[in-house]
Amino acid sequence: MYKISFPHMGKYHVPIKRLMETLVGEYGEVFAAPPITKRTIEVGTKHSPEFVCIPFKYNLGNFIESLDLGANVLFHTSGDCRMGFYNEVQEQILRDLGYEFKLCILETNARNRSLRDFHAMFKNLNPRLTYAKTISAILLAMRIIFAMDKIEKYVRENIGFESQAGELEKIENEFLRNVAKVKNFLGVGAVYRKYIKRLRAVKLSKPEKPIKVGVVGELYVLMEPFSNYFIEKELAKYGIQVTRFIDVSYLLFSPKHKIKNLLKESDGYVSYEIGADGTDSVAKCVYFAKNGYDGIIHLKPFGCTPEVNSIPIVQRVSEDYEIPVLYFSFDSQTSETGVKTRLEAFYDMLEMKRGTQ
Amino acid sequence: MKAYIGIDIGSISTKGVIIDGDANILAESYLWTEGDPIGAVKRVLKELEQKKPAGVQVKAVGTTGSARKLIGVVLGAQIVKNEITAHAVGTMSRVPDVRTILEIGGQDSKIILLKDGIVTDYAMNTICAAGTGSFLMSQAKRLGLAIEELGELALKSQSPTRIAARCTVFAESDLVHKAQIGHKKEDIVAGICNAVVNNYLNNVGKGKRVLAPAVFQGGVSKNVGVVRAFEQILGHKVYVDEFGHLMGCLGVAVLAKKSGKEADFDFGVQDISFVTRGRECERCPNNCEIISVYRGEELLDSWGNKCER
Numbered sequence: 001m002y003k004i005s006f007p008h009m010g011k012y013h014v015p016i017k018r019l020m021e022t023l024v025g026e027y028g029e030v031f032a033a034p035p036i037t038k039r040t041i042e043v044g045t046k047h048s049p050e051f052v053c054i055p056f057k058y059n060l061g062n063f064i065e066s067l068d069l070g071a072n073v074l075f076h077t078s079g080d081c082r083m084g085f086y087n088e089v090q091e092q093i094l095r096d097l098g099y100e101f102k103l104c105i106l107e108t109n110a111r112n113r114s115l116r117d118f119h120a121m122f123k124n125l126n127p128r129l130t131y132a133k134t135i136s137a138i139l140l141a142m143r144i145i146f147a148m149d150k151i152e153k154y155v156r157e158n159i160g161f162e163s164q165a166g167e168l169e170k171i172e173n174e175f176l177r178n179v180a181k182v183k184n185f186l187g188v189g190a191v192y193r194k195y196i197k198r199l200r201a202v203k204l205s206k207p208e209k210p211i212k213v214g215v216v217g218e219l220y221v222l223m224e225p226f227s228n229y230f231i232e233k234e235l236a237k238y239g240i241q242v243t244r245f246i247d248v249s250y251l252l253f254s255p256k257h258k259i260k261n262l263l264k265e266s267d268g269y270v271s272y273e274i275g276a277d278g279t280d281s282v283a284k285c286v287y288f289a290k291n292g293y294d295g296i297i298h299l300k301p302f303g304c305t306p307e308v309n310s311i312p313i314v315q316r317v318s319e320d321y322e323i324p325v326l327y328f329s330f331d332s333q334t335s336e337t338g339v340k341t342r343l344e345a346f347y348d349m350l351e352m353k354r355g356t357q
Numbered sequence: 358m359k360a361y362i363g364i365d366i367g368s369i370s371t372k373g374v375i376i377d378g379d380a381n382i383l384a385e386s387y388l389w390t391e392g393d394p395i396g397a398v399k400r401v402l403k404e405l406e407q408k409k410p411a412g413v414q415v416k417a418v419g420t421t422g423s424a425r426k427l428i429g430v431v432l433g434a435q436i437v438k439n440e441i442t443a444h445a446v447g448t449m450s451r452v453p454d455v456r457t458i459l460e461i462g463g464q465d466s467k468i469i470l471l472k473d474g475i476v477t478d479y480a481m482n483t484i485c486a487a488g489t490g491s492f493l494m495s496q497a498k499r500l501g502l503a504i505e506e507l508g509e510l511a512l513k514s515q516s517p518t519r520i521a522a523r524c525t526v527f528a529e530s531d532l533v534h535k536a537q538i539g540h541k542k543e544d545i546v547a548g549i550c551n552a553v554v555n556n557y558l559n560n561v562g563k564g565k566r567v568l569a570p571a572v573f574q575g576g577v578s579k580n581v582g583v584v585r586a587f588e589q590i591l592g593h594k595v596y597v598d599e600f601g602h603l604m605g606c607l608g609v610a611v612l613a614k615k616s617g618k619e620a621d622f623d624f625g626v627q628d629i630s631f632v633t634r635g636r637e638c639e640r641c642p643n644n645c646e647i648i649s650v651y652r653g654e655e656l657l658d659s660w661g662n663k664c665e666r
Contacts (some may be wrong), residue, residue, distance in 0.1 A: 037643035315564060324478050337423070342481060345441035349476040 002028030005066035006075040007059040010223040019141035023122040033062035036226040045332045053301035055220035067099045077106045081276040147192040149249040160236035161206040214288035215244045216281040217299035229339045238347040276306035289321035294350045302331035360413045363610025366424035369463025372606045373401035380450045384408035394424035399627045406624045415622035419613030430658045435618040447608025456568040461577035463490040482561045490576045511582025514547035550582035569593045574601035
């Protein structure tokens with residue numbers, strides 16, 4: 001009997017768990033790693049090389065906590081930067097610690113991923129798996145991801161303005177619980193429509209022109225709120241409308257994420273790809289600058305090379321368009337107070353600017 | 358006469374001012390925090406009370422600095438503000454056309470850019486304590502000098518020693534090495550001042566344009582050696598206000614006045630005993646550290662929890 005587990009990133013354990021359960025069938029039991037806590041990052045850091053970036057440490061912590069609960073098959077993804085090599089290092093570290101398990105890699109890069117490899121990987125776990133089933137499971141998971149990203153986007157843009165705090169999040173969580181249980185493709189649409197309607201019915205007190213901030217940067221720290229000290233929630237407390245483009249639907253399936261389009265969007269600031277999400281960060285900063293946003297927040301793990309590449313260019317965008325950019329570098333040692341102090345000052349600055357215009 | 362108190366509780370020093378309605382300083386206090394923010398604030402209040410002119414009634418209190426939240430609760434402050442905003446507001450009340458604020462404190466440093474009286478950009482050093490006051494302090498000790506002598510001595514130097522500025526660890530070993538091969542003390546001290554400035558401009562300034570008029574403040578601005586190093590490297594004059602070390606508390610006093618909330622402040626708070634208790638929650642593996650503040654036995658406030666429990 002396989003006991004299958006995988007690391008966390010935001011709320012994506014919902015579709016991933018569903019996908020794997022369908023594919024593995026009666027041959028295995030699927031569970032997401034226990035929710036990330038301080039303990040996760042502590043054990044992750046303890047067994048990681050000191051200078052590796054923070055997603056590595058979170059993933060490793062997740063793996064250890066899953067293995068301690070009896071997992072014997074672990075799933076991980078590939079990556080466009082050095083993250084692509086992480087799974088091999090992590091596998092070795094875990095084996096050195098004495099764990100026994102099988103590691104499977106989900107290829108995420110559009111250039112390398114193939115349906116055949118994906119199917120073969122799961123066929124290995126479930127000999128009765130058919131191609132038809134693989135395809136339908138993938139389509140269902142995609143559909144769930146699209147729906148939850150749309151719901152999350154609505155919540156993100158409005159959570160700072162709810163009349164009664166916590167309402168939107170409560171509905172979103174209920175949506176996630178229900179969307180995990182749908183029978184098929186059509187079910188997702190029905191659940192989505194039901195909950196987006198309920199979300200739209202929540203009373204908001206939104207000013208006509210709220211302060212708008214765009215967030216850009218490395219994908220993991222953008223999408224895993226624990227790793228960025230719940231920065232979007234903090235911004236919402238100040239009544240700031242937050243826009244972020246990067247989510248799983250965008251990264252994996254959006255044509256806008258194609259490098260050709262990103263280079264076009266970055267309007268001459270970059271003329272060739274600068275690695276992983278670096279190009280994306282520049283392109284989106286240009287977008288935010290041109291579209292009347294008040295400020296930009298740039299997030300990266302400490303030592304993230306693609307984002308370090310993007311910073312000088314982002315700085316030029318910031319100077320040319322006179323749009324302030326706040327930079328954060330996250331590591332396991334980052335002080336939460338430091339993050340909060342900078343955010344508070346950033347908000348004060350944006351508000352002061354608004355006040356005089 | 359109505360007056361307002363601003364208190365800036367930093368990691369190394371605690372500063373306090375009383376201002377009148379036009380942001381004129383009526384009384385000031387500056388002393389070491391010594392790891393006891395509540396005790397330091399009590400001493401600051403005592404000094405302010407003694408220096409305060411007769412007939413002044415304090416109407417509002419503001420706190421800033423790293424212990425702003427704790428002290429804000431203890432004093433029942435009208436406003437609790439981060440040090441970046443406080444410094445900007447304080448400096449603008451004295452130099453309205455300031456474009457750049459350079460600040461080097463005991464444990465952190467900041468740069469704030471302003472235009473037409475608005476903060477347009479800022480940065481704070483993130484991870485490293487290089488190029489801050491505590492670095493200067495430890496190096497002065499190593500050279501057997503008092504921190505106050507450092508600046509004057511640096512001015513005597515004709516050819517400052519080159520000292521690696523990237524990181525305090527490298528700077529320190531470089532400094533030992535240079536001393537042992539016979540560099541003069543004043544040259545080494547001037548070298549340290551240059552290292553602090555270079556480190557600041559590289560790590561905090563990171564390519565931001567330092568436009569004139571620039572104001573230099575924070576504890577390190579008392580060091581004339583560092584001031585000269587700034588002027589040489591930037592190529593324009595750097596102003597140091599005699600009240601430079603008080604800009605944070607001045608700013609938050611101005612903000613307290615602007616908050617519009619008023620209540621008579623009682624200096625008797627110095628005699629009340631405040632206790633803080635820290636514990637780990639232990640209800641989930643996150644183990645949030647909860648800090649609770651008590652006045653006598655009465656719970657004033659607590660924070661640190663991540664969830665609703």
